[in-house]
Amino acid sequence: DQQVKQNSPSLSVQEGRISILNCDYTNSMFDYFLWYKKYPAEGPTFLISISSIKDKNEDGRFTVFLNKSAKHLSLHIVPSQPGDSAVYFCAASERGADGLTFGKGTHLIIQP
């Protein structure tokens, strides 16, 4: 059973607009959430994270929002740029655990 779900396999956004990528989870024991970005033929790279004690974390153009009651998080990219075109993976971990549980990814396409 999928514990981390990214229900949109792909998303197309115009350059300069806001991109919103969504992620839902089912495991209430998850304490930490991360977003990774992956270009073709490269490994994923860490983008931004959030702890369950926060509801927002911002880093430049990237903001992650966490709604614990809804078990939902989202990644906002403002403004979207062509270099943001990539696959974005949502991941979660439990306190004290060693691993991450990944979603299936969302392919973000930024159109000029």
Next chain:
Amino acid sequence: DVKVTQSSRYLVKRTGEKVFLECVQDMDHENMFWYRQDPGLGLRLIYFSYDVKMKEKGDIPEGYSVSREKKERFSLILESASTNQTSMYLCASSFVRSTFNEQFFGPGTRLTVL
């Protein structure tokens, strides 16, 4: 900067061959992981290791084995390659005391089994 390297970027093997994929990290991380990535299936964990000579099965260990003789090196072995093991293989490592369990990934190995 953390560096995770994988022995090959692209590999083509024949059905039935024994295949070795090697991964090396230079940050003295305790944890190392092997994933495969397939379209529409995301990242699926094959095996992980939290210490030298220690290993744990992930979600899809069938057809694979691993070896960790040194802390910095984690090898994935396909005992008898099959066409359904054609995939992108990703190695990752992490520090055991990392709050967020952030994993650092290598560039990946695109394996094709003919």
